[in-house]
Structure formats: structure tokens, C-alpha cells
Amino acid sequence: MASAPKRRPRIRPIINLVAAILVTGMVLFVAFFPAGPLPALGPAFNPTTGAWTMAADAQVGDQTLRLQGLRQPVSVVFESNGTAHITAQTDHDLFLATGYVHARFRLFQMDLMRRQGEGRLSEIVGKAALDTDRFELQLGLLRTAQTEWSQLSTSDASRDALIAYAQGVNDRIGEAESAHQLDAMFTLLGYRPQPWSPIDSLLVKGDMTQTLNFTDTPLVMALLNKSLGTDLTSEWFPVQPPNLQAPYDPGPYAKASTAPIETVTQLTDAEAQSAEALYQRLAALPPGLISQGGASNNWAVAGAKSVSGGALLAGDPHLHLTLPAIWFQLTMDSPGYHAAGVSIPGTPVVLIGHNEHIAWSLTDAQNQQTFFYNEKEDNAHPGMYFWNGAWQKYRTVGYDIPVHGGQAAHVDVRLSVHGPVITERGQATSVWWAGNLPSQDLGVLLRIGQAANYQQFRDALRDWHSPTHNFVYADDKGNIGLISAGYYPLVAHGQPWLPMPGTGENDVTGTIPYDQIPQVYNPPDNIIWSANQRQVKASYPYYIGTASNFFDPGYRADEIHRVLSRPGKLSASDMMALQTDTRDFLASEMVPVLLQTLAGTQLSAKESAAVAQLRGWDYRMDADSVAATIWNAFWSAYLDETFSPWWKSRAVPVGREEEGNSNKLDDALGQDLETWTLHDPANRAFSAPGVGSRTAPDAQKAAFQKAVAQLAQKLGGAPSSWSWGRVHARQLENLAHITGLNYGPRQDRGDANTPLAAGGFPSTHGPSWRMVVDWGARSFQGVYPGGQSENPASPWYTNRVDTWWSGLLDPMLSADAAASAAGVKKWSLRP
Amino acid sequence: MEPAALRIAVLVLTGVIVALLGVLLGAWWTPFFVGAAFGLIIRRPAVAIPLGTVSGLLAWLFPLAGAQLRYGLGPTSVSLAEIMGFDHQGTLPVVLTLLVGTLLGLTGAWLACAVGMIVRPQPR
Numbered sequence: 009m010a011s012a013p014k015r016r017p018r019i020r021p022i023i024n025l026v027a028a029i030l031v032t033g034m035v036l037f038v039a040f041f042p043a044g045p046l047p048a049l050g051p052a053f054n055p056t057t058g059a060w061t062m063a064a065d066a067q068v069g070d071q072t073l074r075l076q077g078l079r080q081p082v083s084v085v086f087e088s089n090g091t092a093h094i095t096a097q098t099d100h101d102l103f104l105a106t107g108y109v110h111a112r113f114r115l116f117q118m119d120l121m122r123r124q125g126e127g128r129l130s131e132i133v134g135k136a137a138l139d140t141d142r143f144e145l146q147l148g149l150l151r152t153a154q155t156e157w158s159q160l161s162t163s164d165a166s167r168d169a170l171i172a173y174a175q176g177v178n179d180r181i182g183e184a185e186s187a188h189q190l191d192a193m194f195t196l197l198g199y200r201p202q203p204w205s206p207i208d209s210l211l212v213k214g215d216m217t218q219t220l221n222f223t224d225t226p227l228v229m230a231l232l233n234k235s236l237g238t239d240l241t242s243e244w245f246p247v248q249p250p251n252l253q254a255p256y257d258p259g260p261y262a263k264a265s266t267a268p269i270e271t272v273t274q275l276t277d278a279e280a281q282s283a284e285a286l287y288q289r290l291a292a293l294p295p296g297l298i299s300q301g302g303a304s305n306n307w308a309v310a311g312a313k314s315v316s317g318g319a320l321l322a323g324d325p326h327l328h329l330t331l332p333a334i335w336f337q338l339t340m341d342s343p344g345y346h347a348a349g350v351s352i353p354g355t356p357v358v359l360i361g362h363n364e365h366i367a368w369s370l371t372d373a374q375n376q377q378t379f380f381y382n383e384k385e386d387n388a389h390p391g392m393y394f395w396n397g398a399w400q401k402y403r404t405v406g407y408d409i410p411v412h413g414g415q416a417a418h419v420d421v422r423l424s425v426h427g428p429v430i431t432e433r434g435q436a437t438s439v440w441w442a443g444n445l446p447s448q449d450l451g452v453l454l455r456i457g458q459a460a461n462y463q464q465f466r467d468a469l470r471d472w473h474s475p476t477h478n479f480v481y482a483d484d485k486g487n488i489g490l491i492s493a494g495y496y497p498l499v500a501h502g503q504p505w506l507p508m509p510g511t512g513e514n515d516v517t518g519t520i521p522y523d524q525i526p527q528v529y530n531p532p533d534n535i536i537w538s539a540n541q542r543q544v545k546a547s548y549p550y551y552i553g554t555a556s557n558f559f560d561p562g563y564r565a566d567e568i569h570r571v572l573s574r575p576g577k578l579s580a581s582d583m584m585a586l587q588t589d590t591r592d593f594l595a596s597e598m599v600p601v602l603l604q605t606l607a608g609t610q611l612s613a614k615e616s617a618a619v620a621q622l623r624g625w626d627y628r629m630d631a632d633s634v635a636a637t638i639w640n641a642f643w644s645a646y647l648d649e650t651f652s653p654w655w656k657s658r659a660v661p662v663g664r665e666e667e668g669n670s671n672k673l674d675d676a677l678g679q680d681l682e683t684w685t686l687h688d689p690a691n692r693a694f695s696a697p698g699v700g701s702r703t704a705p706d707a708q709k710a711a712f713q714k715a716v717a718q719l720a721q722k723l724g725g726a727p728s729s730w731s732w733g734r735v736h737a738r739q740l741e742n743l744a745h746i747t748g749l750n751y752g753p754r755q756d757r758g759d760a761n762t763p764l765a766a767g768g769f770p771s772t773h774g775p776s777w778r779m780v781v782d783w784g785a786r787s788f789q790g791v792y793p794g795g796q797s798e799n800p801a802s803p804w805y806t807n808r809v810d811t812w813w814s815g816l817l818d819p820m821l822s823a824d825a826a827a828s829a830a831g832v833k834k835w836s837l838r839p
Numbered sequence: 840m841e842p843a844a845l846r847i848a849v850l851v852l853t854g855v856i857v858a859l860l861g862v863l864l865g866a867w868w869t870p871f872f873v874g875a876a877f878g879l880i881i882r883r884p885a886v887a888i889p890l891g892t893v894s895g896l897l898a899w900l901f902p903l904a905g906a907q908l909r910y911g912l913g914p915t916s917v918s919l920a921e922i923m924g925f926d927h928q929g930t931l932p933v934v935l936t937l938l939v940g941t942l943l944g945l946t947g948a949w950l951a952c953a954v955g956m957i958v959r960p961q962p963r
Contacts, residue, residue, distance in 0.1 A: 021956040028953035032946040039868065039939060050943075053936040054867035055902035059919055060936070063910040188865060196922060748921025800918035 042413075047196045057188035059195045066802040071835045073183075077104055077175040078839040084109060085823060088831035090796030090804040092338040093823035102342035103169040103356045105837055107176025107204070110336060113797045113804075114353035115180065116191040117332050117743055118212065119201050121354055125149040125211030125218075130417070131410040132197050138411060142419045145407045146428045148444050149218065153210035156446045166451035170206035173356035177204035191798065193744060212354030213450065217443040219327075221475035223378045225558060228662050228673070229505050235660040244693070245676055247505070248546045249555035250683040253562035254569040256478075256490055256536055257526040257543050303560070303765045303773060304371035305587070306478065307537035307568055310530060311486025315579040316784025321482035322583040323360060323369020324775035326765045329740045331751060331806065333794035335777050339823050340457075347457035348820055350777050350792065357453040360777060362788055362820075365460040366483045367781040371538045373476035373492040373526075374560065376553035377442035379499065381426040381510035382435050393424050393436065396512040400425065426510055437507060440516055442495045447473035462489050462529060469493035470522050478526075478538035484783045490536040491527035492543050496520035496552055505554045520550050535572040539763070541565035561679050563593040563761035580782040580789070587778050588815035589763040594682060595639045596627040601685055602642065605705040606712060615716050617727040629759045629766075631733030637723075638730065640759060641715035647674050649711040650681060653696030675760075732757065737770040740793055740809070742800075749800050751793075751809055764815075780817060789817035850880065851890055858898035858944070870895035870940055871947035878951025882959070888948045895944020899937055 037043065039050035052058050068086060075082075080097040082105040087093075092109050096102035111118065123129045127145035129137035144150075160167040181201050184190045194200060233241045303326035311319045327334055335350035340358060349361015360369045384394040392399040402422040409417045422429040426438040448471055455468035465481055469491055472479075476494025481487075497504075502514035526543035528536055540560035544552070553559060570593070571586050572578065599622055606619055618638045625635035651664060664673045684691040689704035716727070723730045733755030742749035753770040760767025765774050779790040793812040797804040811818060826832060854873045861869025874891025881887040906912055916929035925931045 018957075021953070025953040025957055028946070028950045032950045035942045035946045036871070039943065049935070049939045050867045053932070053939055054862065054865065055899055055906060055936060056863050057865040057867070059922075060903065060906055060912065060915060062918065063906050063912050063915040066914065067910055192919070192922075746922050748924065748926060749918065800921070801914035 042198060047198055051198070052196050057195075059192035061189055061195075062192040062799050062801045065189050065191070066797070066799050068804075068833050070833055072838060073835060074838050075104065075108060075176065075179045076182075077172070077179065078837060080839070082837040083823075083827075084835040084837060085826050086833040086835075087821065087826050087829060089807060089818060090337075091818075091821070091826070092336075092796070093341070093821070093826045094338060095341045095823050097342070099165075099342045099344045100168060100172045102340055102345060103172035104176040104179075106338070106340060106351070106356050107173035107178075108180050108837070109176075109338070110351070110353040111177040111180035111184075111204070113799075114332060114336060115177075115184070115201060115798075116193045117798050118177070118204075118208075118354040119194075120743065121212045121215050122204075122208040125153065125215045126208075127407065127409060130412065132199050132412055134412040135414050135417075138409065138417055141409045142417070143430070145409070145419055146421045146430050147218070147222070147439070147441070148421070148428050149211055149214035150207075151405070152444050152446065153207045153214055156210050156448065157207050159446055160448070160451075164448075164451065166448060166454055167206070169356045169454060170209050170450065173209060174204045174206050209355050209450070212352060214443065216352065217447075217475045220372050221377050221443055222441055223376070223558070225376070225554070226378070226380045226504070226506050229554070230507055231662050232660065232673075233506065235658050236654070237658070240654070244680050245554060247551065247554050249542060249559070249562065249679060251562065251679045253541050254537070254565050255526075255542055255544050256538055256565075257492075257528050259545055259547060261544070261548050262524050263549060303540060303564075303760070303767070305537075305539045305564060305568060305763055305765075305775075306369040306371050306480040306490075307535065307572060307583075307586075308480050308482040308488035308490070309572065309578050309583075310488045310534035311784065313534035313577055314782070314784055315577045316782050317486070318484065318782060318784025318786075319482035319486045319488050320578060320580060320583055320783070321367045321369065321480060321488070321781040322587055322779065323371075323480060324587050324778045325360065325369070325371060326774055327776040329738070329772055329774055329776060329793055330743045331740050331749060331794050331800075332743060332796075332798040333776060333792050335792045335794075336796060337790065337792065337820075339820075339826075341823050345454070345457055348788065348822070349779065349790070355450060357450055358457055359453060360779060361457075362781055363457055363459070364484075366456075366462075366465060366481060367779075367783070367788075368456060368465065368479055368481050369779060370477040370479050372540055373478050373494060373543065374540050374553060374558050375476050375492075375494070375496055376504060376551075376558050377474060377476060377495065377497065379426075379440040379497065379504055379516060380507035381424070381438045381440060381514070382507050383424055383426075383429065383438055383510040385436055391422075394511055395425055402429070424510060426515070438510060440497075442474040442476075442497060445473055445495070447471075449473075461485075462487055465489070466491060466527075478540075478543065480536060480538065482781060482783060484786075486783070487530055488534070488536055489527070489529040490538060492525055492538075494525075496525060496550065498550065504551065520552075524550075533573065535569075537565060537568045537572060539565035539568055555679075561594075561675050561761070564763050564765065567591055567593040567761075567763055580780050580785065580787060583780040583782075584778075584789075584815065584817060586763055587775065587780070590628045590630055590757045590759075591763075592627050592629050592636075592639070592759060592761045594643070594678070594761050595625075595629075597682065598643065598685060599625065599627065599635075599639060602708055602712065605708045609709060612716075614720055614727055615713065618712075618716050618719075621727060629732055629736075629757055629762050631731065631736070631755050631757045633732045634728055634730050636732035636759075637719065637735055638715065638727070640732070640735075641719050642712055643678070645711035645715040645718070646708060647677060647681060649707045649714070650693055650696070651677055653699050654693070657697040735769065736766070738766055738774065739770040739772050740806075741772055743798070751806055754813075756813070775812075778812070778817060779820075788820035790820050791817045847881070847886070850877070851894070854890070855894045855897050858894045859901055862898045862902055862940075867899075868943060870898045870944040873898070874944040874947025874949075875951040876947075878948040878953075879955060882955065884949075884952040884956075887952050888945060891948025892941055892945040895947075896937060896941040898944070899940025903933070903936060 082096045085093040094105045127141035130141045306323040309320040314320045336353050339348035347358035347363050349358040389399045405421045424438045426440045429436050429438045431437045452472045459465040472493040473495045478492045481489040497516040500517045502508045508514035541562040542559040621635045629636040685704050694702045694707050737753035738756035739752035758764040758766030777792040791812045795804040795807045858870040858873040877887045877891045916932045919932035920928045
């Protein structure tokens with residue numbers, strides 16, 4: 009009997025099904041979920057609602073839009089370069105429309121800035137931002153913004169402005185979401201923006217305060233004190249500048265009734281360890297969270313010294329150069345507010361600009377606003393600190409930090425009477441920071457925008473607390489002024505440039521009275537200037553910060569003062585030329601000394617060729633200048649030759665060129681080196697341990713030889729080919745750290761000492777906005793590097809860069825003039 | 840045209856239109872279900888899978904082509920390439936985008952066909 013045929017198992021369909029499930033699973037997974045660096049591909053690349061919508065977003069045409077909350081129609085005119093002119097019939101509508109326009113072009117930037125301030129970056133970028141978020145929540149920008157908001161009375165004009173502005177931002181968020189026009193970065197990162205609140209605007213203001221004003225300098229000073237010793241630290245990093253500077257307020261000053269500043273004493277090991285732990289933590293934070301040195305210029309020329317007969321004003325705040333830029337240019341017109349200039353997206357006011365009668369700009373004042381306190385604790389009093397003779401309980405605030413792709417983190421912040429405790433290692437250290445005190449800056453800026461004379465301008469600034477700024481002023485009557493507004497904290501006694509005991513004796517007790525802060529009005533020489541230099545002479549009766557480490561070395565201010573104080577009258581063109589001035593004041597002092605030192609010295613062929621380049625040099629750091637390259641290499645080698653042996657022998661834990669501290673230590677040491685070279689060539693600093701007895705000329709010769717050898721190795725060829733542009737470039741960095749969307753690096757002129765500030769290799773900081781006002785000709789001009797839109801596909805992403813790069817300015821048109829200009833786009837906003 | 844061929848043509852056209860409408864309305868995953876529908880309705884994988892694939896491709900291609908005609912996609916594709924770390928290779932985001940649409944249609948049809956081959960009675 010034949011057996012029944014066996015049925016073959018159906019293997020192939022099963023294999024097929026398994027393969028189909030696997031492949032489909034993979035495809036659907038990467039389509040629906042982010043995988044590694046890739047976003048969820050489906051929503052991200054969906055051609056109708058994904059990142060491709062940036063193509064539509066890049067178009068700006070004539071439009072009629074309906075906005076919730078508007079009371080009357082509003083007109084918005086865009087010049088061909090993107091400058092916005094907003095004209096409203098009520099103040100409320102003006103601020104609402106400003107919020108809408110800001111959000112239309114900068115919503116992602118605004119969201120990043122508020123997230124930074126409120127410690128919620130981890131929510132979108134994952135645990136990489138967790139340390140930043142923890143630090144921000146500890147420092148307290150969110151707490152300060154909430155306090156500022158709660159302190160605004162219902163009748164306060166800035167409260168109304170903030171509410172209207174938030175409504176405008178939220179109108180745009182709603183519109184963008186329903187039209188699938190959110191910025192592509194939201195799509196690619198896979199999140200939607202939360203509604204905007206007035207507190208978010210205050211957080212953005214807080215970010216700027218932190219960037220400009222929160223320093224770790226006392227920690228650095230503590231480390232220097234411990235490693236270098238008290239004698240060298242006090243000699244090399246003194247309170248008063250060792251070099252000759254050009255303060256804008258020469259006095260005379262009113263008498264102060266404060267205690268004298270004490271001399272530096274040795275720190276304990278525990279205090280030094282605590283300072284080092286905290287310093288390392290702060291140094292590891294991303295750029296921008298700690299103030300990294302000042303660099304901004306502003307000046308004014310009275311009508312009596314100007315060609316046009318009207319006052320001149322020039323301002324160029326130097327900040328991190330980003331794409332999109334920190335600035336958004338606009339004019340704001342309503343019955344109660346007329347201002348033109350630049351605003352920070354996220355805030356409803358013009359920060360730098362002019363109105364019908366006055367113009368203003370600002371630079372960072374650089375005075376010390378951050379103080380560290382070592383809290384006294386012991387095991388018998390857990391959760392407490394000793395202050396004013398009694399044990400006090402820390403106040404504790406807890407925060408949950410959502411983390412993208414991970415579990416939420418929690419941070420408890422302990423608060424002493426001084427401020428948040430931001431380190432726990434070895435020694436609890438708290439930070440007293442003026443940026444944590446409520447400062448109604450937006451209200452001040454509103455009143456500045458409405459001011460018509462110096463008295464009103466000065467009165468408005470009385471309420472400006474932090475960050476301290478040098479506000480320069482020029483009006484349509486030919487008057488000029490400069491006032492360094494803000495808090496100047498005074499401590500009862502102690503050494504405020506070091507971490508101080510937190511037991512109460514060294515607490516901040518107040519501030520310098522407003523009438524005694526640095527300020528001038530219509531000075532006899534008809535010029536005023538600030539470039540982050542110390543504003544006052546040594547005879548000023550208050551401590552405002554260490555000259556070496558808080559204030560700029562002063563070379564930009566020296567150069568600006570040199571140019572402005574020349575005989576003859578000045579024009580707006582002269583202002584523009586000075587803004588792009590590349591003359592290095594320090595080089596003009598040092599190079600003649602170097603050439604004198606090298607005269608008669610046996611030199612190699614390359615060294616002789618290098619000397620020939622330096623002879624006859626005009627000290628301009630131009631891109632095609634060979635002497636500029638040689639000077640820069642020499643100065644760096646000279647610093648190294650003098651100070652490296654000390655750093656090595658004393659094992660100093662802070663690098664001389666580290667960016668983490670407020671100013672590079674080399675900026676401070678350079679002032680010493682300049683002074684010794686000119687006036688004290690036998691200073692003991694030149695005879696470092698291990699190098700024997702030397703003088704300044706010995707160190708100069710060695711440094712010059714090393715500099716030429718280094719350049720020959722790096723650049724090769726004849727010295728005549730070593731142009732500055734080969735080693736020095738500038739770069740505008742994408743705000744989201746997408747290197748492909750950077751601009752540059754591109755060869756550029758200038759250095760850290762030139763009015764056209766361009767320190768670094770490549771330089772990423774510099775004039776973030778240039779403005780020149782001539783009241784005599786009623787001419788207003790300005791430009792910033794970048795463009796109005798954050799969308800990289802927009803023609804307004806980098807359209808202003810070339811104008812800025814070449815040192816030119818665009819006219820700042822009035823709304824009426826803009827409306828009749830060629831190529832404008834018009835929006836009609838309706839209720 | 841043969842009725843069977845006509846039926847398939849109508850089916851294909853309907854599928855592409857549905858997939859396209861879905862994508863235009865923001866439902867970017869529609870091609871997957873259209874592909875799956877092809878796989879369930881058309882019993883021959885050799886026909887269903889290519890149809891699903893093409894419908895997915897077209898459903899993502901047409902809106903992209905429309906955007907190109909209206910706005911020009913050059914700066915956008917280069918920007919996306921930069922964001923993704925592909926330097927200035929602007930064609931890569933386009934290829935990636937079309938690949939996603941294509942794969943959605945393909946896998947939908949393939950999975951449906953594979954399930955069909957298991958659950959349907961096999962011809963003797």
C-alpha cells in the first residue's frame with residue numbers, strides 16, 4: 009500500500025512574512041520615532057507639513073492678517089532688507105504686533121532663549137543639556153523673572169506691554185501651527201512651542217544679564233591667590249590698573265563713607281578647594297552662561313565739535329556673533345511710543361536706537377556684580393548655615409527637569425540669605441548676583457524710548473539695576489552724556505574679589521548712590537567714549553571691581569580717545585571710520601620698544617625680514633598686513649616667555665588663555681607686561697624660577713626669535729607672505745550649533761585691541777550692531793551681521809553680512825520713508 | 840480596455856489620490872495604508888508591491904514638486920542638508936524624502952501580501 013504523500017511545510021511564505029514584518033517594523037520605526045541623531049523621518053520630511061515648509065516660510069509678500077487681541081488695524085512695512093516698520097494706533101496694538109513680527113521671524117530663537125533661562129533645554133535636546141539646566145535653575149533666572157512679574161503693578165505700562173507682546177507671539181504660534189508653518193527646527197527636533205508668557209520675556213532679559221554680567225572672577229582670583237601666592241597675585245592682578253588708561257569720568261568725585269579696601273590675605277585650603285570645584289563646574293558650562301570679557305564701543309561728539317553742528321553718536325555693542333543675530337531691527341510707532349533701532353526677539357522694546365529727540369547706545373560697564381560666599385556649616389546643624397550670629401535654615405526649592413529621551417531629573421536648590429548655593433563639594437558656596445535682584449529694565453527702556461531730553465533719560469535710568477551698562481546719549485539740541493547705570497554693590501568689609509565668609513560680616517550692604525555712579529554730561533572737550541574700560545580714575549572713592557580682571561585693558565578706549573580728541577571737527581563718516589578702525593594701540597606702544605631692543609642684535613635672514621616688516625608699520629591689523637601677524641605672534645610669545653615659567657613652577661590651575669573666566673588672564677597680564685616694558689624693565693617677573701636673571705629686553709629678544717620660528721613653521725615661505733588674513737578669520741555661528749549654517753570662517757581684519765574688535769582664532773565675537781547718528785543732518789544709519797530671519801532658506805538669513813563686513817551702514821528709514829521705498833512688502837494686521 | 844485592467848487602473852488611481860490627499864492633509868503615513876490596501880485587494884504580490892511603491896513615491900513627490908514650482912526648493916534642500924550634516928549636498932534631503940514615501944508604500948503592500956499568503960487558502 010502506497011503511503012500518502014507528505015505535505016511540504018509552507019516555509020517560504022513564513023520567511024516572507026517574517027522579513028516583511030522586520031523591514032516594515034524598521035521603516036515604521038524610523039518614520040515615527042527619532043533614531044540617534046535622526047529625527048522621526050515621517051513628520052520631519054513630510055513634504056506638506058515637515059521641514060520643507062521652510063521654503064514657504066522664506067517668502068514674505070503683501071498680506072492681510074487677522075490677529076486676536078488687536079484693537080485697531082496695524083501697518084507693518086518691510087524694507088527690501090527686512091527691516092520692519094510697525095505703525096499702530098494704540099500702544100497695546102504696537103506691542104502686540106511687535107510680538108507677532110518677532111515670532112514670525114525668530115520663534116525658535118526666542119524659544120531657545122527662554123528655555124535656557126528656565127532650565128528646560130534638556131526637554132528638547134536630551135541629557136547633554138542637563139548640567140546647563142541644573143545650573144540655570146540653581147542660579148535662579150526663573151525665580152527672578154517670576155518675582156519681577158509679580159512686582160509689576162496693574163497700572164504699570166511695561167506690564168501692559170509684556171501682556172500685549174505675549175498675545176502677539178501666541179497669535180503667531182497659533183497661526184503657524186494651524187498652517188503648518190512652524191520653524192523647521194521645531195519639526196526636526198519633534199516638539200511644539202508652548203504658549204509665550206510675559207515671564208518668558210523677562211527670562212530673555214535675564215539671559216542677557218547673565219551673559220554680560222555673571223562672572224566667576226572671584227573663584228579665579230582665589231585659585232591664583234592660592235597657587236601664585238598673595239604677593240604676586242596682588243602685584244599682577246591689582247585693583248587699580250597698572251597701565252595708563254582713558255577713563256571717561258575724570259572726576260572730581262564726591263566723598264564716600266565706605267570702609268577702605270583691605271589687602272589680599274592667604275586663603276585656607278578648604279576655601280581654595282571649594283573655589284576650584286566651583287570654578288571647574290562653571291568652566292564646563294557652554295559659552296554664554298558666564299560673562300567672558302567685555303567688548304563694546306560707544307561714544308558721542310557734541311554739536312560744538314561736529315561738522316554738521318548737531319551731536320553725533322556711535323555705538324557698536326560687541327557680542328557673540330550668531331545666525332540668527334541677537335538683534336532684530338525695527339521701528340515702533342504708536343501715539344505713546346516712537347523708537348527705531350534694534351530689539352532683542354522675546355522683548356517688546358528697542359534696546360539701542362533713537363526716537364525723535366534722543367539717541368542712545370550702550371556698552372557693558374564691567375563693574376563687579378557677582379560675589380561668592382563660603383557658608384559656614386557643621387554636622388550638628390544639618391541643613392543650616394551660620395549667619396549674623398545664629399544658625400539659619402536654608403530655604404529649599406525643588407525643580408523637575410524633563411529630559412528628552414530619558415527620565416526626568418530633579419534638582420533641589422538651597423538658598424541662603426546671599427543667594428543660591430551652587431556647589432556642595434567641600435564647602436557650600438553661595439552666590440550673590442545683582443542679576444538675581446528684580447530690575448524692571450523693560451520699563452526703563454520704555455521710558456527711554458519716550459524721553460525727549462537728558463533729564464528724562466537720566467531719570468529713567470535711575471531704575472536700571474542690572475546688568476550695569478554705559479549708556480551714551482546724544483540729542484537733537486547738540487547735547488551729549490554718558491551714565492554707567494546699574495547697581496554697584498558695596499560690601500561691609502572684606503575682599504570682594506575673592507570668595508568671602510558668609511557669616512554676615514562681609515555682606516553686600518548697599519550700592520553706590522545714583523548721583524555718584526560714573527557719569528558725565530556735556531564735558532568741556534565735547535567728546536565722551538566708553539569701551540568697557542574702567543570709567544573712573546584711581547581717586548574714585550568706591551571699589552567697583554578689580555581693574556585687571558573685570559575691566560577691559562583699555563586699548564580700544566585709548567584708541568577711540570586718541571582719534572576723537574584730535575583737533576578739528578568730526579563727521580558721521582569719521583564715526584563710521586572709527587568703528588572699523590584697525591589700529592592696535594598696544595602695538596603702537598610696544599613695537600617701537602621692540603625695534604629698539606632688536607637694533608644691533610644678531611638676527612637671522614627671516615628675523616631681519618620680519619623686522620623690516622615692522623619698521624614703518626602703521627599698527628593697523630589689516631588682513632593684508634604682514635607686520636600685524638608678526639606683532640601678534642610676538643606679543644603672544646612675549647607673554648609666554650614672561651609668565652609660563654611662573655605658571656609651571658607654581659602649578660597654577662587656571663590657564664592664562666582659558667575662556668571660562670571673565671577675561672582671559674593674559675588680558676590682565678598684558679597690562680602688567682606693557683607697564684613693565686615701558687617703565688620697569690627689570691621687574692622680577694622677567695626672572696622666573698628656572699630662567700635666571702633677565703630683563704624685559706632679554707625676554708623680548710627670546711620671544712621675537714620664537715615668534716618668527718613659529719610663523720616660519722606654520723606659514724612657511726618668506727615673511728612677506730605672512731599676511732594677517734592667513735591666520736585670522738571671523739565666523740558667525742549658527743545659534744543651534746549647526747556648523748553647516750555658519751557664515752565663514754572668512755579672512756578678516758582687527759584683533760582684540762582694535763576698535764573693530766576681532767579677538768580669537770577665528771573671531772566669533774565682535775560688533776553685533778553698528779549705529780551712527782548725526783543729529784545735525786538728521787541722519788540715522790545702522791547694520792548688524794546676519795539678517796532678520798532665522799530661516800536659513802530665507803534671503804533675509806545673511807543678507808546684511810556683506811554690508812557689515814565692508815564697514816558700511818544702511819540708512820535707518822522712518823516708517824513714512826520706508827513705505828515709499830522700492831521693493832517693500834506690506835502687511836495689514838486687522839482685529 | 841479589459842474590465843480587469845480597467846478595474847486595476849481605477850484602483851491604482853484611487854489609491855494614489857487617497858495617498859496624495861492624506862499627505863496633503865498632513866497624514867504622511869497614508870501611503871503605508873494605501874500600499875496595504877493594494878496588498879490585500881490585489882492577490883499577486885508582483886503587481887501589488889510595485890503599485891504600493893509607486894503610490895508612495897507619487898504621494899510624496901507631487902507635493903514636493905508643487906513646492907518647488909511655487910517657492911523653489913534649492914535653498915531649503917541645501918539648508919536641510921547642512922542641518923543633517925551632509926554639507927551642501929542638497930539632493931540628499933530630496934532623495935531621503937522620496938525614499939521615505941516610497942518605503943511607506945512598499946512596506947505596506949509587502950506586509951499585506953505576506954499576511955495574505957499565510958491566511959488565504961493556497962491554490963492546488
